[in-house]
Amino acid sequence: MELHEINDKFIIPLPEAFDTNANLGYLTRAKDECMYEIEDGIITKVIAIGEIRSLVRISIIENKQMLIQFINDSRPTKARHLEEIVKYISEWFDLDNDLTSFYDMAKADPLLKLPARKFFGLRIIGIPDLFEALCWGVLGQQINLPFAYSLKKQFVEKFGDSIEWSGKKYWIFPTCERIAQLTPADFADIKMTVKKSEYLIGIAGLMASGELSKEKLAKMNFKDAEKNLIKIRGIGPWTANYVLMRCLRFSEAFPIDDVGLINAIKTLQNMDRKPTKEEILAFSIPWRNWESYATFYLWRTLY
Structure with missing residues (x-):
């Protein structure tokens, strides 16, 4: 550029x-x-x-x-x-991504046409650092968004560094090297489960050793990258797809079991029940290779 x-x-x-x-x-x-x-x-x-x-x-x-x-x-x-x-x-x-074909598809799609018009020009705001993306994915598992942000704040302010300017602190996400050296007991005053602290320490260890890296994942195709993430303790399909969507920028990443995605579809379709996985897959057929953007725009309708 x-x-x-x-x-x-x-x-x-x-x-x-x-x-x-x-x-x-x-x-x-x-x-x-x-x-x-x-x-x-x-x-x-x-x-x-x-x-x-x-x-x-x-x-x-x-x-x-x-x-x-x-x-x-x-x-x-x-x-x-x-x-x-x-x-x-x-x-x-996500400035280097040409969204023309996404918008061409979305304006004819029954679920996406309204969000695409309302939020035109919204990019998927990413998390370029892999360790931060993985931590955010783990922290957000099975809790609501405000609580997830509260956990992240506690985690960052306890283990991260900061720069002070004009009377304010600006935080730097904790490094994998630092987190890899901790034990679950170090997380005792952060309101997260022991399991989550174990997951974060384990992921940090893999990254600190170089076994897991953004560079290695970026060289893989989507399916291989997804498999490599899912085999890590604490990372299931939802977290893997979330990270592949927001950090690795795989356009086909699709956290299909996401509660927000399910609720957005339910609301937009005026359903009196949650859509099934089969129904979501049917809705998503036109989104091929734009699943990540479709998901992001549907999430955006909720808040």
Whole structure:
């Protein structure tokens, strides 16, 4: 991606199908979100690339450009680190994905036509860091979204690092190396099950050793990546597909048993019962290779 710098701000051009309000609306939906702050439409976040920690402010101009400003003297000195940060932001907002064929399909689809029109320009807001994505997937298992955000906040503030600027702390997600060295007893004051703490420690160990990595999964096809994740303790089909959707960007990832997906379909179809798995599969036939976006837009109808 070609970068331009003007007055200490770097400019990322935005795709045509990008809407500031749709994306900020998604990002501000949870009051306990601890990984970034949004104020007056400006996102402030620490982006960690290896040992480099950069505090950035992201603003969006007329749905056309994203302006990146480094604050607190955190601008990287090496060009490759700057490129990694821009790549992270592009991945976070899925900027390199052409959504034309998704919208062409959605406008004729009985379930997607209204969400696609209402939230046009919404990208799948990703989680570019694999360890963070896996932890979020595990933390969110079988609990409601507000409680999941509360757990993540406790986890990050107990085990993560932070950068302080202008009287506020901006958090960095805990590293797999740190979590791999913990025991379930270290999680005692976080309101999660012992099983979940064991899962997080186990996943951290696999990542710290290099046995599990984003690079390795990215080289696989979807089915192989899904199988590799499901064989890990604590990761079932839902978590695997969630991570493959939001981190690895597999467009066919489809957490079909997701409660939110089920409830969205039930509501949009005015059903007096939950749709069966067979019914969801039938609805999803036109979504082929866009299952992840279909799911994300259906989720968005719920809040």
